[in-house]
Amino acid sequence: MRIRKFSAGILLAVALFSFSPLVSASKSVPKDVRYLLGMYYGNASVFLVRENKGNLEIAFHSDAEDKDFSFANIFPLKKVRFDSYTLKEDGPILSAEAPVHFERDTDGNGIVCKIGGKRFARNFFPGEGNKIYRVEVSGDYNALKEAARQADVPVKLQQGKAAKLVSVRAAVPSAKIALRYTGADTIFGIPLHDAADAFMDSEAANALQKASEKLAAYGYGLLIWEAYRPWYVSKLASDLMPKDKKNMLPLPDRGEDRNTGRTIDVSLYDLQTGEPVDMISDFDEVSVRQFPGFTGGTERQRNLRDLLVSVMQDAGFVQGKEEWWHFSYGDTKDWQHLNIPYEQIKTN
Incomplete structure:
Protein backbone atom coordinates (compact mmCIF):
# COMPACT_ATOMS: atom_id res chain seq x y z
CA MET A 1 0.00 0.00 0.00
CA ARG A 2 1.37 3.40 -0.94
CA ILE A 3 1.37 6.02 1.79
CA ARG A 4 0.67 9.50 0.55
CA LYS A 5 3.02 12.11 2.00
CA PHE A 6 1.85 15.61 2.71
CA SER A 7 4.20 18.52 3.18
CA ALA A 8 4.15 20.51 6.42
CA GLY A 9 2.95 23.50 4.43
CA ILE A 10 -0.10 21.67 3.10
CA LEU A 11 -1.00 20.33 6.52
CA LEU A 12 -0.65 23.78 8.03
CA ALA A 13 -2.81 25.32 5.29
CA VAL A 14 -5.54 22.81 6.13
CA ALA A 15 -5.22 23.62 9.85
CA LEU A 16 -5.38 27.37 9.26
CA PHE A 17 -8.31 27.05 6.87
CA SER A 18 -10.26 25.33 9.65
CA PHE A 19 -10.07 28.53 11.68
CA SER A 20 -11.97 30.53 9.07
CA PRO A 21 -15.39 28.93 9.57
CA LEU A 22 -14.80 28.73 13.32
CA VAL A 23 -14.13 32.46 13.64
CA SER A 24 -16.91 33.50 11.26
CA ALA A 25 -19.45 31.17 12.85
CA SER A 26 -18.74 32.36 16.40
CA LYS A 27 -20.82 35.54 16.47
CA SER A 28 -20.75 38.42 18.91
CA VAL A 29 -22.53 37.75 22.20
CA PRO A 30 -25.41 40.05 23.26
CA LYS A 31 -24.39 42.58 25.89
CA ASP A 32 -26.82 41.32 28.53
CA VAL A 33 -25.32 37.82 28.24
CA ARG A 34 -21.71 39.03 27.96
CA TYR A 35 -22.07 40.95 31.23
CA LEU A 36 -22.63 37.64 33.06
CA LEU A 37 -19.39 36.04 31.85
CA GLY A 38 -16.56 35.79 34.35
CA MET A 39 -15.35 34.16 37.54
CA TYR A 40 -17.53 33.37 40.54
CA TYR A 41 -16.48 31.98 43.90
CA GLY A 42 -17.88 30.85 47.25
CA ASN A 43 -18.50 27.76 49.34
CA ALA A 44 -14.86 26.74 48.75
CA SER A 45 -15.52 26.58 45.00
CA VAL A 46 -14.46 28.61 41.96
CA PHE A 47 -15.97 28.47 38.49
CA LEU A 48 -16.25 30.39 35.25
CA VAL A 49 -19.37 31.35 33.38
CA ARG A 50 -18.48 31.28 29.70
CA GLU A 51 -20.20 31.33 26.31
CA ASN A 52 -19.92 28.48 23.82
CA LYS A 53 -21.87 28.15 20.56
CA GLY A 54 -24.43 30.70 21.69
CA ASN A 55 -25.10 29.10 25.08
CA LEU A 56 -23.87 29.72 28.60
CA GLU A 57 -21.74 27.11 30.33
CA ILE A 58 -20.20 26.72 33.75
CA ALA A 59 -16.55 25.62 33.82
CA PHE A 60 -16.05 24.20 37.29
CA HIS A 61 -12.54 24.46 38.71
CA SER A 62 -11.79 21.05 40.22
CA ASP A 63 -7.98 21.24 40.49
CA ALA A 64 -6.07 24.02 42.24
CA GLU A 65 -3.09 23.42 39.89
CA ASP A 66 -5.27 24.04 36.83
CA LYS A 67 -4.54 27.76 36.64
CA ASP A 68 -6.20 28.38 33.26
CA PHE A 69 -9.28 26.15 33.74
CA SER A 70 -8.25 24.03 30.78
CA PHE A 71 -9.17 20.86 32.69
CA ALA A 72 -12.38 22.22 34.19
CA ASN A 73 -15.60 20.22 34.17
CA ILE A 74 -18.12 21.82 31.79
CA PHE A 75 -21.83 22.06 32.62
CA PRO A 76 -24.24 23.59 30.05
CA LEU A 77 -26.98 25.93 31.20
CA LYS A 78 -30.47 25.85 29.71
CA LYS A 79 -32.21 29.21 29.68
CA VAL A 80 -35.60 29.39 31.39
CA ARG A 81 -36.11 33.15 31.29
CA PHE A 82 -34.05 36.33 31.70
CA ASP A 83 -31.15 35.60 34.12
CA SER A 84 -32.68 32.26 35.08
CA TYR A 85 -31.29 28.94 33.88
CA THR A 86 -31.19 25.25 34.70
CA LEU A 87 -27.97 23.35 35.25
CA LYS A 88 -28.28 19.68 34.34
CA GLU A 89 -25.70 17.08 35.18
CA ASP A 90 -26.01 13.65 33.57
CA GLY A 91 -24.04 10.77 35.01
CA PRO A 92 -23.87 6.99 34.55
CA ILE A 93 -25.60 6.40 37.90
CA LEU A 94 -27.71 9.46 38.57
CA SER A 95 -28.75 12.77 37.06
CA ALA A 96 -29.35 16.04 38.84
CA GLU A 97 -30.80 19.43 38.02
CA ALA A 98 -30.37 22.72 39.84
CA PRO A 99 -31.85 26.15 39.22
CA VAL A 100 -29.36 28.90 38.37
CA HIS A 101 -30.11 32.59 38.77
CA PHE A 102 -27.95 35.67 38.27
CA GLU A 103 -28.12 38.99 40.12
CA ARG A 104 -26.77 42.18 38.55
CA ASP A 105 -25.49 45.56 39.69
CA THR A 106 -26.90 48.85 38.46
CA ASP A 107 -24.59 48.75 35.41
CA GLY A 108 -25.94 45.36 34.37
CA ASN A 109 -22.89 43.33 35.42
CA GLY A 110 -23.54 39.94 36.94
CA ILE A 111 -22.42 40.08 40.58
CA VAL A 112 -23.97 36.92 42.07
CA CYS A 113 -24.68 33.49 40.66
CA LYS A 114 -27.07 31.37 42.73
CA ILE A 115 -26.98 27.62 42.11
CA GLY A 116 -29.59 25.74 44.07
CA GLY A 117 -29.46 27.26 47.53
CA LYS A 118 -25.84 28.47 47.30
CA ARG A 119 -24.62 31.96 46.41
CA PHE A 120 -21.40 32.64 44.53
CA ALA A 121 -19.99 36.17 44.27
CA ARG A 122 -18.43 37.61 41.12
CA ASN A 123 -14.68 38.16 41.17
CA PHE A 124 -14.15 40.88 38.57
CA PHE A 125 -11.12 40.71 36.32
CA PRO A 126 -9.10 43.90 35.69
CA GLY A 127 -11.10 46.05 33.27
CA GLU A 128 -14.45 44.53 34.32
CA GLY A 129 -16.98 46.32 36.48
CA ASN A 130 -14.85 49.49 36.58
CA LYS A 131 -12.05 47.50 38.22
CA ILE A 132 -8.52 48.51 37.19
CA TYR A 133 -5.36 46.80 38.43
CA ARG A 134 -2.60 49.17 39.48
CA VAL A 135 0.54 48.72 41.55
CA GLU A 136 1.62 51.39 44.00
CA VAL A 137 4.75 52.76 42.36
CA SER A 138 7.84 52.55 44.56
CA GLY A 139 10.22 55.52 44.81
CA ASP A 140 10.46 58.75 42.83
Whole structure:
Protein backbone atom coordinates (compact mmCIF):
# COMPACT_ATOMS: atom_id res chain seq x y z
CA MET A 1 0.00 0.00 0.00
CA ARG A 2 1.37 3.40 -0.94
CA ILE A 3 1.37 6.02 1.79
CA ARG A 4 0.67 9.50 0.55
CA LYS A 5 3.02 12.11 2.00
CA PHE A 6 1.85 15.61 2.71
CA SER A 7 4.20 18.52 3.18
CA ALA A 8 4.15 20.51 6.42
CA GLY A 9 2.95 23.50 4.43
CA ILE A 10 -0.10 21.67 3.10
CA LEU A 11 -1.00 20.33 6.52
CA LEU A 12 -0.65 23.78 8.03
CA ALA A 13 -2.81 25.32 5.29
CA VAL A 14 -5.54 22.81 6.13
CA ALA A 15 -5.22 23.62 9.85
CA LEU A 16 -5.38 27.37 9.26
CA PHE A 17 -8.31 27.05 6.87
CA SER A 18 -10.26 25.33 9.65
CA PHE A 19 -10.07 28.53 11.68
CA SER A 20 -11.97 30.53 9.07
CA PRO A 21 -15.39 28.93 9.57
CA LEU A 22 -14.80 28.73 13.32
CA VAL A 23 -14.13 32.46 13.64
CA SER A 24 -16.91 33.50 11.26
CA ALA A 25 -19.45 31.17 12.85
CA SER A 26 -18.74 32.36 16.40
CA LYS A 27 -20.82 35.54 16.47
CA SER A 28 -20.75 38.42 18.91
CA VAL A 29 -22.53 37.75 22.20
CA PRO A 30 -25.41 40.05 23.26
CA LYS A 31 -24.39 42.58 25.89
CA ASP A 32 -26.82 41.32 28.53
CA VAL A 33 -25.32 37.82 28.24
CA ARG A 34 -21.71 39.03 27.96
CA TYR A 35 -22.07 40.95 31.23
CA LEU A 36 -22.63 37.64 33.06
CA LEU A 37 -19.39 36.04 31.85
CA GLY A 38 -16.56 35.79 34.35
CA MET A 39 -15.35 34.16 37.54
CA TYR A 40 -17.53 33.37 40.54
CA TYR A 41 -16.48 31.98 43.90
CA GLY A 42 -17.88 30.85 47.25
CA ASN A 43 -18.50 27.76 49.34
CA ALA A 44 -14.86 26.74 48.75
CA SER A 45 -15.52 26.58 45.00
CA VAL A 46 -14.46 28.61 41.96
CA PHE A 47 -15.97 28.47 38.49
CA LEU A 48 -16.25 30.39 35.25
CA VAL A 49 -19.37 31.35 33.38
CA ARG A 50 -18.48 31.28 29.70
CA GLU A 51 -20.20 31.33 26.31
CA ASN A 52 -19.92 28.48 23.82
CA LYS A 53 -21.87 28.15 20.56
CA GLY A 54 -24.43 30.70 21.69
CA ASN A 55 -25.10 29.10 25.08
CA LEU A 56 -23.87 29.72 28.60
CA GLU A 57 -21.74 27.11 30.33
CA ILE A 58 -20.20 26.72 33.75
CA ALA A 59 -16.55 25.62 33.82
CA PHE A 60 -16.05 24.20 37.29
CA HIS A 61 -12.54 24.46 38.71
CA SER A 62 -11.79 21.05 40.22
CA ASP A 63 -7.98 21.24 40.49
CA ALA A 64 -6.07 24.02 42.24
CA GLU A 65 -3.09 23.42 39.89
CA ASP A 66 -5.27 24.04 36.83
CA LYS A 67 -4.54 27.76 36.64
CA ASP A 68 -6.20 28.38 33.26
CA PHE A 69 -9.28 26.15 33.74
CA SER A 70 -8.25 24.03 30.78
CA PHE A 71 -9.17 20.86 32.69
CA ALA A 72 -12.38 22.22 34.19
CA ASN A 73 -15.60 20.22 34.17
CA ILE A 74 -18.12 21.82 31.79
CA PHE A 75 -21.83 22.06 32.62
CA PRO A 76 -24.24 23.59 30.05
CA LEU A 77 -26.98 25.93 31.20
CA LYS A 78 -30.47 25.85 29.71
CA LYS A 79 -32.21 29.21 29.68
CA VAL A 80 -35.60 29.39 31.39
CA ARG A 81 -36.11 33.15 31.29
CA PHE A 82 -34.05 36.33 31.70
CA ASP A 83 -31.15 35.60 34.12
CA SER A 84 -32.68 32.26 35.08
CA TYR A 85 -31.29 28.94 33.88
CA THR A 86 -31.19 25.25 34.70
CA LEU A 87 -27.97 23.35 35.25
CA LYS A 88 -28.28 19.68 34.34
CA GLU A 89 -25.70 17.08 35.18
CA ASP A 90 -26.01 13.65 33.57
CA GLY A 91 -24.04 10.77 35.01
CA PRO A 92 -23.87 6.99 34.55
CA ILE A 93 -25.60 6.40 37.90
CA LEU A 94 -27.71 9.46 38.57
CA SER A 95 -28.75 12.77 37.06
CA ALA A 96 -29.35 16.04 38.84
CA GLU A 97 -30.80 19.43 38.02
CA ALA A 98 -30.37 22.72 39.84
CA PRO A 99 -31.85 26.15 39.22
CA VAL A 100 -29.36 28.90 38.37
CA HIS A 101 -30.11 32.59 38.77
CA PHE A 102 -27.95 35.67 38.27
CA GLU A 103 -28.12 38.99 40.12
CA ARG A 104 -26.77 42.18 38.55
CA ASP A 105 -25.49 45.56 39.69
CA THR A 106 -26.90 48.85 38.46
CA ASP A 107 -24.59 48.75 35.41
CA GLY A 108 -25.94 45.36 34.37
CA ASN A 109 -22.89 43.33 35.42
CA GLY A 110 -23.54 39.94 36.94
CA ILE A 111 -22.42 40.08 40.58
CA VAL A 112 -23.97 36.92 42.07
CA CYS A 113 -24.68 33.49 40.66
CA LYS A 114 -27.07 31.37 42.73
CA ILE A 115 -26.98 27.62 42.11
CA GLY A 116 -29.59 25.74 44.07
CA GLY A 117 -29.46 27.26 47.53
CA LYS A 118 -25.84 28.47 47.30
CA ARG A 119 -24.62 31.96 46.41
CA PHE A 120 -21.40 32.64 44.53
CA ALA A 121 -19.99 36.17 44.27
CA ARG A 122 -18.43 37.61 41.12
CA ASN A 123 -14.68 38.16 41.17
CA PHE A 124 -14.15 40.88 38.57
CA PHE A 125 -11.12 40.71 36.32
CA PRO A 126 -9.10 43.90 35.69
CA GLY A 127 -11.10 46.05 33.27
CA GLU A 128 -14.45 44.53 34.32
CA GLY A 129 -16.98 46.32 36.48
CA ASN A 130 -14.85 49.49 36.58
CA LYS A 131 -12.05 47.50 38.22
CA ILE A 132 -8.52 48.51 37.19
CA TYR A 133 -5.36 46.80 38.43
CA ARG A 134 -2.60 49.17 39.48
CA VAL A 135 0.54 48.72 41.55
CA GLU A 136 1.62 51.39 44.00
CA VAL A 137 4.75 52.76 42.36
CA SER A 138 7.84 52.55 44.56
CA GLY A 139 10.22 55.52 44.81
CA ASP A 140 10.46 58.75 42.83
CA TYR A 141 9.60 58.18 39.17
CA ASN A 142 11.90 60.82 37.67
CA ALA A 143 14.85 59.88 39.87
CA LEU A 144 14.47 56.18 39.11
CA LYS A 145 14.11 56.93 35.40
CA GLU A 146 17.37 58.88 35.33
CA ALA A 147 19.20 56.27 37.43
CA ALA A 148 18.09 53.51 35.07
CA ARG A 149 19.41 55.44 32.06
CA GLN A 150 22.81 55.77 33.73
CA ALA A 151 23.06 52.16 35.00
CA ASP A 152 25.43 49.65 33.40
CA VAL A 153 24.13 46.49 31.79
CA PRO A 154 25.54 43.38 33.56
CA VAL A 155 28.45 41.96 31.57
CA LYS A 156 26.84 38.51 31.24
CA LEU A 157 23.85 40.08 29.45
CA GLN A 158 26.09 41.70 26.83
CA GLN A 159 27.26 38.34 25.48
CA GLY A 160 25.88 36.60 22.41
CA LYS A 161 24.58 37.67 19.02
CA ALA A 162 23.33 41.22 18.60
CA ALA A 163 20.04 41.89 16.86
CA LYS A 164 19.89 44.23 13.90
CA LEU A 165 16.99 46.43 14.89
CA VAL A 166 14.57 47.65 12.24
CA SER A 167 11.34 49.61 12.29
CA VAL A 168 8.27 47.40 12.65
CA ARG A 169 6.21 50.11 10.97
CA ALA A 170 8.45 49.87 7.89
CA ALA A 171 8.86 46.08 7.91
CA VAL A 172 5.16 45.33 8.49
CA PRO A 173 3.26 48.19 6.79
CA SER A 174 -0.21 46.91 7.72
CA ALA A 175 0.59 46.63 11.44
CA LYS A 176 -0.86 49.20 13.82
CA ILE A 177 1.62 50.54 16.36
CA ALA A 178 -0.14 51.03 19.68
CA LEU A 179 2.65 50.87 22.25
CA ARG A 180 0.89 50.63 25.60
CA TYR A 181 3.85 51.57 27.78
CA THR A 182 4.08 55.02 26.20
CA GLY A 183 0.86 55.93 28.03
CA ALA A 184 -0.79 55.60 31.43
CA ASP A 185 -3.00 52.62 30.59
CA THR A 186 -0.69 50.11 32.27
CA ILE A 187 -0.30 48.49 35.68
CA PHE A 188 1.92 51.44 36.66
CA GLY A 189 -0.48 54.18 35.61
CA ILE A 190 2.47 56.11 34.13
CA PRO A 191 4.54 55.79 30.92
CA LEU A 192 7.73 53.73 30.90
CA HIS A 193 9.08 55.19 27.65
CA ASP A 194 8.19 57.53 24.79
CA ALA A 195 9.08 55.48 21.71
CA ALA A 196 7.36 56.66 18.53
CA ASP A 197 7.82 53.33 16.75
CA ALA A 198 8.29 49.67 17.57
CA PHE A 199 11.60 47.96 16.75
CA MET A 200 12.73 44.38 16.46
CA ASP A 201 15.43 42.22 14.90
CA SER A 202 15.30 42.22 11.09
CA GLU A 203 14.94 38.43 10.85
CA ALA A 204 12.06 38.44 13.34
CA ALA A 205 10.46 41.40 11.55
CA ASN A 206 10.49 39.47 8.25
CA ALA A 207 8.74 36.59 9.98
CA LEU A 208 6.21 39.00 11.45
CA GLN A 209 5.41 40.27 7.96
CA LYS A 210 4.67 36.71 6.87
CA ALA A 211 2.29 36.32 9.81
CA SER A 212 0.65 39.61 8.87
CA GLU A 213 0.05 38.44 5.30
CA LYS A 214 -1.61 35.24 6.51
CA LEU A 215 -3.83 37.11 8.94
CA ALA A 216 -4.96 39.48 6.18
CA ALA A 217 -6.67 36.54 4.49
CA TYR A 218 -8.95 36.34 7.54
CA GLY A 219 -9.57 40.08 7.63
CA TYR A 220 -7.25 40.91 10.52
CA GLY A 221 -4.08 42.89 11.03
CA LEU A 222 -1.48 42.90 13.80
CA LEU A 223 -1.80 45.35 16.68
CA ILE A 224 1.63 45.94 18.23
CA TRP A 225 1.54 46.50 21.99
CA GLU A 226 5.27 46.21 22.74
CA ALA A 227 8.44 45.09 20.97
CA TYR A 228 12.13 45.79 21.63
CA ARG A 229 12.66 47.25 25.08
CA PRO A 230 16.07 48.67 26.07
CA TRP A 231 17.53 47.15 29.23
CA TYR A 232 17.24 50.46 31.10
CA VAL A 233 13.46 50.47 30.52
CA SER A 234 13.23 46.96 31.97
CA LYS A 235 15.28 48.11 34.96
CA LEU A 236 12.98 51.10 35.44
CA ALA A 237 9.93 48.82 35.42
CA SER A 238 11.51 46.56 38.02
CA ASP A 239 12.61 49.49 40.20
CA LEU A 240 9.10 50.96 40.14
CA MET A 241 7.60 47.72 41.44
CA PRO A 242 6.93 47.62 45.19
CA LYS A 243 9.02 45.09 47.13
CA ASP A 244 6.19 42.61 47.59
CA LYS A 245 5.61 42.46 43.80
CA LYS A 246 9.17 42.34 42.46
CA ASN A 247 8.61 38.76 41.30
CA MET A 248 6.04 39.96 38.75
CA LEU A 249 8.87 41.10 36.45
CA PRO A 250 12.35 39.77 35.57
CA LEU A 251 15.06 41.26 37.77
CA PRO A 252 17.49 43.66 36.01
CA ASP A 253 20.51 41.40 36.53
CA ARG A 254 18.72 38.67 34.55
CA GLY A 255 17.30 40.89 31.83
CA GLU A 256 14.23 39.95 29.82
CA ASP A 257 13.64 38.60 26.34
CA ARG A 258 12.30 41.95 25.10
CA ASN A 259 15.84 43.34 25.46
CA THR A 260 17.03 41.01 22.68
CA GLY A 261 14.73 42.53 20.06
CA ARG A 262 13.44 39.07 19.20
CA THR A 263 10.08 39.25 20.96
CA ILE A 264 6.79 40.97 20.27
CA ASP A 265 3.53 41.57 22.16
CA VAL A 266 0.69 41.51 19.66
CA SER A 267 -3.07 41.44 19.31
CA LEU A 268 -5.47 41.84 16.37
CA TYR A 269 -7.40 44.63 14.72
CA ASP A 270 -10.15 44.46 12.10
CA LEU A 271 -8.78 45.44 8.68
CA GLN A 272 -12.18 46.68 7.52
CA THR A 273 -12.96 48.96 10.46
CA GLY A 274 -9.47 49.61 11.76
CA GLU A 275 -10.71 48.91 15.27
CA PRO A 276 -8.99 46.64 17.82
CA VAL A 277 -10.59 43.21 18.13
CA ASP A 278 -12.31 42.25 21.39
CA MET A 279 -9.81 39.67 22.60
CA ILE A 280 -10.04 37.34 25.60
CA SER A 281 -8.19 39.78 27.88
CA ASP A 282 -6.45 43.12 27.84
CA PHE A 283 -2.69 43.58 27.55
CA ASP A 284 -0.69 42.98 30.75
CA GLU A 285 -3.85 41.94 32.55
CA VAL A 286 -2.92 40.32 35.85
CA SER A 287 -5.51 37.54 35.85
CA VAL A 288 -6.09 33.97 34.69
CA ARG A 289 -7.35 35.37 31.40
CA GLN A 290 -3.77 36.11 30.34
CA PHE A 291 -2.82 32.42 30.19
CA PRO A 292 -2.63 30.92 26.66
CA GLY A 293 -4.96 28.03 27.55
CA PHE A 294 -7.61 30.01 29.43
CA THR A 295 -10.94 28.42 28.58
CA GLY A 296 -13.32 31.20 29.64
CA GLY A 297 -14.72 34.19 27.76
CA THR A 298 -16.63 33.72 24.53
CA GLU A 299 -16.17 31.16 21.78
CA ARG A 300 -15.19 33.94 19.37
CA GLN A 301 -12.53 35.30 21.72
CA ARG A 302 -11.01 31.86 22.15
CA ASN A 303 -11.03 31.23 18.39
CA LEU A 304 -9.41 34.58 17.60
CA ARG A 305 -6.70 34.04 20.19
CA ASP A 306 -6.00 30.57 18.79
CA LEU A 307 -5.94 31.89 15.22
CA LEU A 308 -3.30 34.46 16.22
CA VAL A 309 -1.24 31.77 17.92
CA SER A 310 -1.43 29.40 14.96
CA VAL A 311 -0.35 32.05 12.45
CA MET A 312 2.49 33.32 14.64
CA GLN A 313 3.77 29.80 15.27
CA ASP A 314 3.68 29.06 11.55
CA ALA A 315 5.90 32.11 11.02
CA GLY A 316 8.47 30.74 13.48
CA PHE A 317 7.43 32.41 16.72
CA VAL A 318 7.11 30.64 20.07
CA GLN A 319 4.28 31.67 22.38
CA GLY A 320 5.12 32.58 25.97
CA LYS A 321 3.83 30.30 28.73
CA GLU A 322 2.25 33.07 30.81
CA GLU A 323 0.76 35.53 28.30
CA TRP A 324 -1.22 34.75 25.15
CA TRP A 325 0.01 37.94 23.42
CA HIS A 326 3.76 37.35 23.98
CA PHE A 327 5.85 35.72 21.23
CA SER A 328 9.58 35.16 20.73
CA TYR A 329 11.21 34.43 17.42
CA GLY A 330 13.12 31.23 18.10
CA ASP A 331 15.27 30.88 21.22
CA THR A 332 16.49 34.19 22.67
CA LYS A 333 19.02 32.77 25.16
CA ASP A 334 22.02 33.25 22.82
CA TRP A 335 21.20 36.88 22.03
CA GLN A 336 22.54 40.05 23.64
CA HIS A 337 20.37 42.17 25.90
CA LEU A 338 20.61 45.51 24.15
CA ASN A 339 20.46 48.90 25.82
CA ILE A 340 20.15 51.21 22.82
CA PRO A 341 17.77 54.10 23.58
CA TYR A 342 14.87 54.34 21.15
CA GLU A 343 15.96 57.72 19.83
CA GLN A 344 19.43 56.36 18.96
CA ILE A 345 18.26 53.39 16.89
CA LYS A 346 19.43 53.68 13.29
CA THR A 347 17.42 51.48 10.96
CA ASN A 348 19.00 52.46 7.64
